[in-house]
Amino acid sequence: MTRRAGFTSFIGQRWAVMFLVIELIFFSSLAGGFFALNGVQIVLFYSTTLALLATAETFVIVTGGIDLSVGFVMGFASVVSAKLSGAFTDRGLPPDVALLLAILITLAIGLLPGLVNGLLVARLKVPPFLATFAVQGITYGISLLLTQGSAAVNVPNLANVIGNGYLLYLVPGHGISFLAAPPVEPGHTVIGILPTMVVVTVLFIAVCAFLLKRTKFGRHTYAIGGNIDAAVRAGINVNRHLVVIYVLSSFLATLSGIIYMLEYVTGKSDAGSSFMLDSVVAVVIGGASLFGGVGTVWRSILGVLILSVLEMGLKIMGVQTFDKYIAVGVILIFAVLIDQFFPELIHKED
């Protein structure tokens, strides 16, 4: 291969990273306060929910499926956890116990939509698009019923403390403290470093990335997406694996909903309505193929960052946020066209 082809290949494989860098340079020079500790932390904080959904979607898309239900499962989880924690506190439980119980129960309930999806797709051979669309409608209906169409706001304030807390607090000249803001006299500034929810999200994503890349579970996932017949012949229990994939996706969406509840201290049935497609877009920008077999968790997270840097940058610049959608549409088409024209450039290493 000539040097020139090597160069295009280098660009082709890394266009998403380069695009993100260009975005960062662009907004740092044009949007005041964007490239500061606070700006970066806000982008990361804002990305947490979408990042978990995109991780969920990555697993499903690698198997060649799609999960349209993640957005509303997320809303459903935010509603259920908010309602439960409110109800438990009303019954006189201390807020920490109430919150913990609510989160655990929500995580358990959140497995159900995935189980239904998985059984429909794996056992009854319903196309994933339809199965998850139907389940999406059902979860949305149930969360609307629970909230009667409004938001669930009866959440203990502890959620706010956890959801909007930082891992480290730095008081210039006075030292640092972990997890809780130190009491200071007025006049001192307290700098929060690393939002707790970002840390939690990164931990979960790291586990998922490991799961997909380094384990037998991950290899089977790629095998099913690459060629399902070959996977069957290779002795993989495809049906069981697919069920587990959709349950995992639903679990991550539930987690995303719980993090949403902690961050915004509400439960909203339509919390993730625009995230449903954003998560697919992020995964595709990350280079995954909707036909299955290709895609990694970290690349999808790159897609998420491209989307949220774009949105936050435009917001800070005062551009109408609606214009974000034009940019997202163009980037999406651009991503797929690159994929179509230079497939060997992009997927060579995968």
Added chain:
Amino acid sequence: MGDRALATNRGRAPAPVVSVLGRNWAFFFLLLTLVVFSFTGKNFFALNNFQNIVHLATTSLLLACAETFVIITGGIDLSIGFVLGLSAVSASSTMQVLYAAHWSAAASILVGIGVGLVSALACGLAAGVLVSRYRVPPFIATLGTQGIAIGVTYHICGGFPVWYLPPGLTDIGNAYLLYIHPASGAWSFFSRPAGVAANQIKELVRVFPLSFFLIIVFLILLWHLLKNTKFGQHTYAIGGSMDASVRAGINTRRHLTLIYVLSAFLAGVAGIVDLFQTGTGNFTTFGAQLELFAIAAVIIGGASLMGGKGRVLASVVGVLLLKVLENGLNLSGVEPFYRYIAVGLILIVAVVIDQLFPDLF
């Protein structure tokens, strides 16, 4: 296509009754819901209510027809819901500007309609070229044009419905062919009889909304196009086997482009209809999921996402089933939120029937 499949089934299948039932289960289910809601729903079984259901289903019917063509080719069009909004908003903004510039109401409305339809066609052309020429998967191509349509729509309207339009939009959009006032015996075409005062409007019997004309014309044209023309045969052929169609000499590129343009055009018409029915230029909200409901209706009508299967009239039954369900549950006093659950369950039933008894279809 459908009829041939039925005929071969009749040839060897022992129970044609089961086959007919299975193939048209949505239709029978629709009849069943009509009967049930007639008992449970307050004022459900009434001329007025039935006219309302179909009148309010106009846009959904157009969207479902659009999706039928795309799904038969084995594709999917996720953009139509927002193309509808783009068409309505660009048409109404044009009307607003022209009317404010002292154009006559008729001229500004006509130019507005033209602008709305052209904006829709542009979306369809973009999606079609991406799918046919650049081999972008339809899911992604139309997701991309959807994003662009959303952005342009909100850019035009700023996130608010477009008001201050020329008068007379809703007079056309919500008019009925015939108005009868039983008490006085007065009747007239197209508007309230001269002798009937505004406070007697509730006593009027209104027959045949004008939107029915539009629906009937479009359905007949599209049904004919799909069933009896070369265009329709090629559509089924492409969905059945892309390679075979190429080898059979079909210009698949041009045909696929046309399919997406047709789909966007129908969505554009739906946007104009919405504008005439509501009198405002409404953008499509994110939770609306118009395209997903259209896809659901088409699938309930027996089409397959793999392509090669689908009928216009069956998709119409799918739309009516969803609309009757919504209306009937509402009039029976069920909370509106159950509608989403009901649609989800019916969709699962539809697809599971399709999967378990493929030979019926």
